[in-house]
Amino acid sequence: MAFISSGYDPNEPMKNRITDIGPRHYEDFYPPVIAKNKGKWLYHEILEPGVLVHVAESGDEVYTVRVGGARLMSVTHIREICDIADKYCGGHVRWTTRNNIEFMVDSKDKVAPLKADLASRKFDGGSFKFPIGGTGAGITNIVHTQGWIHCHTPATDASGPVKACMDELFADFQSMRMPAQVRVSLACCLNMCGAVHCSDIAILGYHRKPPMLDHEYLDKMCEIPLAIAACPTAAIKPAKVEINGQKLNTVSINNSRCMFCGNCYTMCPALPLADKEGDGIVIMAGGKVSNRISAPKFSKVVVAFLPNEPPRWPSTTDTIKKIVEAYAAGANKYERLGEWAERIGWERFFERCDLPFTHHLIDDFRDPAYFTWRQTTQFKF
Amino acid sequence: MAKHETPMLDQLESGPWPSFVSDIKQEIAHRKANPNNVELQIPAEVPEDILGVLELSFKHGRTHWKHGGIVGVFGYGGGVIGRYCDQPEMFPGVAHFHTIRVNQPAGKFYSTEFLRKLCDLWEFRGSGITNMHGSTGDIVFLGTHTKQLEEIFFELTHNLNQDLGGSGSNLRTPSDCIGQARCEYACYDTQALCHALTNEYQDELHRPAFPYKFKFKFDGCPNCCVASIARADMSFVGTWRDDIKIDQEAVKAYIGGEIAPNAGAHSGRDWGPFDIQKEVIGLCPTGCMWMEGDKLMIDNRECTRCMHCINVMPRALRIGDDRGLSILVGAKAPILDGAQMGSLLVPFIKAEDPYDEIKEVIEKVWDWWMEEGKNRERLGELIKRQGFQRLLEMTEIEPTPQHVKEPRSNPYIFWKEEEVEGGWQRDVNKFREDHKR
Ligand code: HEM
Ligand code: HEM
Ligand code: HEM
Ligand code: HEM
Ligand code: SF4
Ligand code: SF4
Ligand code: SF4
Ligand code: SF4
Numbered sequence: 001m002a003f004i005s006s007g008y009d010p011n012e013p014m015k016n017r018i019t020d021i022g023p024r025h026y027e028d029f030y031p032p033v034i035a036k037n038k039g040k041w042l043y044h045e046i047l048e049p050g051v052l053v054h055v056a057e058s059g060d061e062v063y064t065v066r067v068g069g070a071r072l073m074s075v076t077h078i079r080e081i082c083d084i085a086d087k088y089c090g091g092h093v094r095w096t097t098r099n100n101i102e103f104m105v106d107s108k109d110k111v112a113p114l115k116a117d118l119a120s121r122k123f124d125g126g127s128f129k130f131p132i133g134g135t136g137a138g139i140t141n142i143v144h145t146q147g148w149i150h151c152h153t154p155a156t157d158a159s160g161p162v163k164a165c166m167d168e169l170f171a172d173f174q175s176m177r178m179p180a181q182v183r184v185s186l187a188c189c190l191n192m193c194g195a196v197h198c199s200d201i202a203i204l205g206y207h208r209k210p211p212m213l214d215h216e217y218l219d220k221m222c223e224i225p226l227a228i229a230a231c232p233t234a235a236i237k238p239a240k241v242e243i244n245g246q247k248l249n250t251v252s253i254n255n256s257r258c259m260f261c262g263n264c265y266t267m268c269p270a271l272p273l274a275d276k277e278g279d280g281i282v283i284m285a286g287g288k289v290s291n292r293i294s295a296p297k298f299s300k301v302v303v304a305f306l307p308n309e310p311p312r313w314p315s316t317t318d319t320i321k322k323i324v325e326a327y328a329a330g331a332n333k334y335e336r337l338g339e340w341a342e343r344i345g346w347e348r349f350f351e352r353c354d355l356p357f358t359h360h361l362i363d364d365f366r367d368p369a370y371f372t373w374r375q376t377t378q379f380k381f
Numbered sequence: 382m383a384k385h386e387t388p389m390l391d392q393l394e395s396g397p398w399p400s401f402v403s404d405i406k407q408e409i410a411h412r413k414a415n416p417n418n419v420e421l422q423i424p425a426e427v428p429e430d431i432l433g434v435l436e437l438s439f440k441h442g443r444t445h446w447k448h449g450g451i452v453g454v455f456g457y458g459g460g461v462i463g464r465y466c467d468q469p470e471m472f473p474g475v476a477h478f479h480t481i482r483v484n485q486p487a488g489k490f491y492s493t494e495f496l497r498k499l500c501d502l503w504e505f506r507g508s509g510i511t512n513m514h515g516s517t518g519d520i521v522f523l524g525t526h527t528k529q530l531e532e533i534f535f536e537l538t539h540n541l542n543q544d545l546g547g548s549g550s551n552l553r554t555p556s557d558c559i560g561q562a563r564c565e566y567a568c569y570d571t572q573a574l575c576h577a578l579t580n581e582y583q584d585e586l587h588r589p590a591f592p593y594k595f596k597f598k599f600d601g602c603p604n605c606c607v608a609s610i611a612r613a614d615m616s617f618v619g620t621w622r623d624d625i626k627i628d629q630e631a632v633k634a635y636i637g638g639e640i641a642p643n644a645g646a647h648s649g650r651d652w653g654p655f656d657i658q659k660e661v662i663g664l665c666p667t668g669c670m671w672m673e674g675d676k677l678m679i680d681n682r683e684c685t686r687c688m689h690c691i692n693v694m695p696r697a698l699r700i701g702d703d704r705g706l707s708i709l710v711g712a713k714a715p716i717l718d719g720a721q722m723g724s725l726l727v728p729f730i731k732a733e734d735p736y737d738e739i740k741e742v743i744e745k746v747w748d749w750w751m752e753e754g755k756n757r758e759r760l761g762e763l764i765k766r767q768g769f770q771r772l773l774e775m776t777e778i779e780p781t782p783q784h785v786k787e788p789r790s791n792p793y794i795f796w797k798e799e800e801v802e803g804g805w806q807r808d809v810n811k812f813r814e815d816h817k818r
Contacts, residue, residue, distance in 0.1 A: 125394025136646030
């Protein structure tokens with residue numbers, strides 16, 4: 001494994017350096033039918049779950065076969081995607097915002113062989129490589145963050161719970177029986193890299209124990225003022241301790257003010273907070289980003305805590321199934337999960353979903369909390 | 382024989398959904414066999430160590446990654462996320478294991494030729510594991526050793542004509558919906574605007590000079606497929622200001638059941654025959670639609686362009702022709718004072734190359750935020766702290782009723798001295814001539 005230079009010279013980093021060229025131009029990558037008809041599409045139709053046709057003013061058609069995928073993906077898998085795209089799609093392919101993969105062909109007769117090929121491919125372990133679906137009033141792929149595969153602050157894993165949930169929701173990935181689309185998202189800590197605060201169903205990792213204090217190493221590993229400044233609730237103060245007769249600069253944490261965000265740990269590795277029993281999952285529901293009919297909404301916390309249960313997170317998947325089934329049974333056509341909950345009332349939502357209501361679900365965080373209490377005598381028994 | 386036992390992860394090979402565990406295992410097999418005799422620049426067993434670390438996290442219920450350290454490429458303050466494993470002896474292949482954010486092309490279309498080059502580079506100099514894509518939008522190269530960072534950057538820029546994305550307190554990699562490339566609802570060319578602004582602001586993207594992160598996202602219409610309204614400091618949402626175009630023949634076809642409503646999105650259940658009164662007219666949030674005989678009528682002045690009727694009857698109803706976009710600002714996640722949606726700043730602006738008017742708004746917003754924003758204060762928080770009126774003042778935008786959901790319900794107006802006739806300087810003695818002490 002000899003080191004092979006790219007041509008970069010560490011002694012002269014600026015030599016031949018190319019910077020600020022940005023991404024590749026999108027026009028390099030359009031399939032011809034897209035390049036030709038861009039901006040001139042007339043309408044589209046979902047022919048069956050996972051298969052769309054878009055029809056242009058010119059009469060041209062593009063057929064899209066959408067397949068699910070894990071966003072955590074090897075180059076071997078990407079190369080297989082390329083092989084398929086080369087064989088059927090003239091060497092073009094695209095990804096969607098929600099981690100699905102779209103194979104496009106320019107005539108209807110090319111759809112069936114493409115579908116058959118995609119559906120036939122399986123991993124050695126038995127799962128589908130390219131399940132077709134993710135369209136219309138169904139449940140499409142979950143957008144998510146890194147989790148235990150690569151991040152330092154997660155309170156749960158990402159790829160694991162996503163796989164467990166999508167296995168449970170698989171039939172609805174491949175069908176369109178929901179009243180409207182159901183968007184599920186996962187963020188593995190409350191920083192929420194992923195867009196979970198506006199999803200129909202959001203899975204959110206949450207810590208419940210304040211950081212531990214590694215006094216002996218704290219001053220060596222951290223800039224104490226940075227750790228103090230990082231805390232959004234001002235729970236951290238400078239402190240001194242004596243260990244083995246040595247006076248050390250450190251910090252103290254007012255545990256009752258801690259909201260378990262982990263910002264201090266990001267600044268100071270001597271303040272770890274991850275914990276097997278403390279960490280777990282919050283379920284939020286009823287958010288949306290579309291402006292359709294009603295305004296975009298935030299998701300609401302409907303289950304305050306579920307434990308981490310690797311490898312399959314059964315409490316989480318069961319809860320999500322319950323919410324999905326109650327929604328599918330109760331909502332009107334076109335009604336998003338949050339619109340349904342607001343129409344029947346949140347008191348009914350908990351009843352229909354068979355979820356307990358606990359004091360943790362009443363907002364007590366700063367000013368916006370007040371607006372979530374009930375300032376009317378209108379409620380349902 | 383696997384390097385690490387992974388009984389819990391092996392469980393995730395079962396079930397129908399694509400298994401990332403199976404995928405990583407196939408990469409392990411590929412690297413071991415190395416059929417193309419690639420001179421792997423980081424050890425072949427790296428993907429095995431990834432699975433090993435993850436299995437340990439499944440067992441412990443805790444992550445085994447430590448953050449950061451300052452790693453990156455010369456002259457850039459973003460694009461690389463430093464990462465170290467807290468069990469380097471057990472997993473030497475991933476002891477230091479930094480991710481690289483590669484700026485995705487607008488619209489996320491690819492040629493296989495380009496994808497294969499990316500794969501070759503990442504097999505040669507990295508773990509062979511990626512995220513397609515990270516949630517900001519970048520292609521994420523998941524893990525390589527420190528020494529390879531400059532080499533990868535050099536190869537990307539010299540051989541692939543491709544740059545890194547953003548991270549840190551700078552402009553994050555912008556991303557967009559598919560838009561006009563394949564969507565009949567798109568009111569402007571999202572790819573063109575996304576690409577133009579990404580290139581215009583390369584310096585802001587690569588060299589952190591902001592109080593905190595800043596995101597652009599581009600949605601072609603109010604359906605908001607990339608969730609711009611919820612997750613971008615500046616959201617560009619397509620809209621129109623003339624009339625929805627109606628094809629009355631197609632309306633009849635929908636009513637007659639010849640065309641499936643909502644492009645067939647509800648075909649998985651029998652919802653009964655299509656009822657235009659109940660499903661379209663009755664759900665219009667502004668009540669601005671009605672039937673005259675068999676003709677569908679819309680009072681376009683009252684329409685708020687929610688997209689519902691167009692989504693239900695895409696072959697009968699089309700977006701108007703006087704198109705542009707709305708700019709909303711300040712969306713952010715809950716940390717800290719609660720989540721914020723974007724608030725409407727520019728109700729309508731044309732989106733035409735070279736986008737000078739749009740850039741003017743962006744730069745005024747940045748000037749204010751860079752001047753007044755505190756360290757780690759998102760734009761939305763600054764707007765809350767100093768007020769929406771201040772934002773309008775700094776961007777020189779006239780206040781209109783469109784800016785608010787409703788007017789204020791308290792009268793605590795902070796009048797400025799120059800707004801009050803005669804100013805605030807008064808003579809108390811003169812006052813006392815009429816009002817005894
Ligand atoms: C149901 C809950 C939530 C949903 C659906 C949600 C959704 C999103 C989405 C879609 C994004 C855009 C991500 C991207 O740029 O790719 C986002 C960003 C963000 N979310 Fe959330 N979020 C949720 C809750 C939260 C919470 C609880 C927090 C913090 C406590 C949070 C903090 C953030 C932050 C800070 C960002 C911005 C990331 C950045 O600027 O790079 N979110 N969220
Ligand atoms: C104190 C606050 C935050 C900290 C400490 C933090 C930390 C991090 C770290 C360490 C990563 C890299 C994970 C990895 O690839 O290994 C990351 C990714 C990311 N962060 Fe944050 N973050 C914070 C707030 C936010 C906020 C507010 C947003 C959005 C509004 C956000 C959006 C993102 C996004 C989109 C990613 C990429 C995630 C992915 O694709 O996996 N972050 N963040
Ligand atoms: C800035 C704010 C406000 C001020 C200075 C204010 C002042 C007053 C005053 C002086 C009265 C008459 C008290 C009396 O009978 O002598 C009153 C009555 C009342 N106010 Fe307000 N108010 C304010 C805001 C509000 C708001 C926001 C609400 C409701 C959302 C409200 C609801 C009422 C009601 C219900 C009454 C009783 C009316 C009646 O029965 O005749 N007020 N307010
Ligand atoms: C919608 C606006 C308002 C309403 C309906 C309102 C109503 C009232 C009422 C009913 C009283 C009691 C009068 C009484 O005892 O006979 C009062 C007293 C008072 N209001 Fe207001 N008010 C309003 C706005 C304001 C504003 C904007 C201010 C100050 C900036 C203000 C300052 C006061 C003060 C200082 C008193 C006490 C006066 C005293 O003790 O004699 N009010 N107001
Ligand atoms: S959501 Fe939190 S834990 Fe997950 S990748 Fe983002 S910062 Fe890391
Ligand atoms: S976890 Fe967050 S709230 Fe708790 S002490 Fe650390 S910074 Fe403060
Ligand atoms: S946001 Fe609108 S224009 Fe863009 S893809 Fe979605 S529906 Fe089409
Ligand atoms: S777009 Fe929405 S508001 Fe406008 S007519 Fe259609 S349903 Fe009504």
